[in-house]
Amino acid sequence: MSTDTPTIDAPTIDAPTIDDGAATDAFVGRLFESALGAMDLFTIGLGSRLGLYAALQEHGPQTSTELAAHAGVAERYAREWLEQQAVTGILEVGPGSAAERRYTLPEAVVPVLLEPTHPAYLAPLAALVPPLGTLFERLVEVYRTGEGVSWSEFPAEAVEAQAALNRPAFTHELGGWLAAVPEIDERLSAGPSRIADLGCGGGWSTQALARRYPEAVVHGFDIDDASIAMARRSVAGSEVEERVAFEVCDLAGPADIAYDAATMFEALHDLSHPVQVLTSIRRSLVPGGILLVADERAADTFTAPGDPFERLFYASSVLVCLPGSLADGGVGTGAAIRPSTVRSYAEQAGFASCEVAPIDSPMFRFYLLRAPA
Numbered sequence: 205m206s207t208d209t210p211t212i213d214a215p216t217i218d219a220p221t222i223d224d225g226a227a228t229d230a231f232v233g234r235l236f237e238s239a240l241g242a243m244d245l246f247t248i249g250l251g252s253r254l255g256l257y258a259a260l261q262e263h264g265p266q267t268s269t270e271l272a273a274h275a276g277v278a279e280r281y282a283r284e285w286l287e288q289q290a291v292t293g294i295l296e297v298g299p300g301s302a303a304e305r306r307y308t309l310p311e312a313v314v315p316v317l318l319e320p321t322h323p324a325y326l327a328p329l330a331a332l333v334p335p336l337g338t339l340f341e342r343l344v345e346v347y348r349t350g351e352g353v354s355w356s357e358f359p360a361e362a363v364e365a366q367a368a369l370n371r372p373a374f375t376h377e378l379g380g381w382l383a384a385v386p387e388i389d390e391r392l393s394a395g396p397s398r399i400a401d402l403g404c405g406g407g408w409s410t411q412a413l414a415r416r417y418p419e420a421v422v423h424g425f426d427i428d429d430a431s432i433a434m435a436r437r438s439v440a441g442s443e444v445e446e447r448v449a450f451e452v453c454d455l456a457g458p459a460d461i462a463y464d465a466a467t468m469f470e471a472l473h474d475l476s477h478p479v480q481v482l483t484s485i486r487r488s489l490v491p492g493g494i495l496l497v498a499d500e501r502a503a504d505t506f507t508a509p510g511d512p513f514e515r516l517f518y519a520s521s522v523l524v525c526l527p528g529s530l531a532d533g534g535v536g537t538g539a540a541i542r543p544s545t546v547r548s549y550a551e552q553a554g555f556a557s558c559e560v561a562p563i564d565s566p567m568f569r570f571y572l573l574r575a576p577a
């Protein structure tokens with residue numbers, strides 16, 4: 205072997221970044237916690253749907269045999285669920301053998317899981333997320349084809365949960381939101397008026413508007429039959445029933461009544477054809493009439509990583525809202541809707557102005573869209 209082989213400098217390759225594994229460990233921890241959180245939602249969903257929390261509240265501390273009898277479920281399942289709920293820290297548990305232990309629903313948990321109009325009520329999250337799993341394969345498909353998934357394809361439980369999630373805010377906060385906009389509030393408080401609640405879903409906002417304005421007639425419109433059926437069921441027998449009507453309708457179609465004001469809660473970003481819809485609404489308003497839009501309070505510009513609300517908006521968008529707004533050849537707005545987008549839609553739809561209303565809310569940003577006088 206020759207000893208005079210020319211030496212060739214080895215090319216320099218950047219050494220891979222080697223950390224001490226802390227970032228990887230942190231991500232492993234995060235994913236593990238996410239899995240626990242997802243499974244909490246499923247087990248809470250089971251407890252809500254089967255009436256297990258309600259039975260615990262009604263009958264007080266009980267064993268698995270007692271809960272099984274009260275809620276009409278199999279004892280072996282009741283026992284496993286109770287043990288899991290105690291291990292995950294939701295229920296309190298007393299001493300004794302598996303058969304003797306009594307489980308208690310803590311006071312602090314009651315409004316969150318069992319009081320549909322309480323501001324802390326969040327059980328609908330556990331009713332919303334698990335059923336979305338049934339759409340997983342459909343999402344895989346539309347992510348490849350670019351098609352949308354219309355609201356009516358979502359499981360009925362998820363649609364009901366969406367309505368239930370917003371119900372406490374409509375019940376307790378809607379009056380304050382409107383009071384912060386005297387221009388609308390004074391006009392609607394002054395005497396008889398007509399209000400359109402657009403994309404009303406389960407109709408809780410429509411009912412709240414009727415309660416706020418005792419002389420108003422309020423019409424709730426939504427394209428989804430199941431939502432309108434739910435809205436009709438919930439208003440039946442209430443004190444505002446006579447002044448509230450619900451109708452299945454595509455907001456992109458023409459309107460035949462003139463409204464003094466209109467509202468649209470958390471629906472603009474879901475619309476396939478937002479400019480067409482806003483144009484139709486603008487035409488249905490009296491001259492100078494106002495459309496109050498409430499939509500996600502997404503950051504003004506793309507910001508990553510985002511705060512928990514921004515994460516919620518994006519996750520909802522990836523799974524529900526973007527597919528919804530791409531349905532029917534839609535523009536695909538999605539839940540990370542920003543003020544610049546709303547202004548652009550309002551301008552294209554012929555509104556005279558679009559401004560952010562001075563209303564405080566962690567979830568929603570409010571916009572006032574004024575029809576030309």
Ligand SMILES: C[S@@+](CC[C@H](N)C(=O)[O-])C[C@H]1O[C@@H](n2cnc3c(N)ncnc32)[C@H](O)[C@@H]1O
Binds near residue numbers: 403
């Ligand atoms: C996120 S949900 C909000 C529902 C309700 N406003 C609430 O806050 O609970 C959006 C709603 O917009 C409705 N929607 C979407 N596109 C529509 C259209 N073209 N015409 C009427 N409603 C529509 C959906 O059916 C759905 O009920």
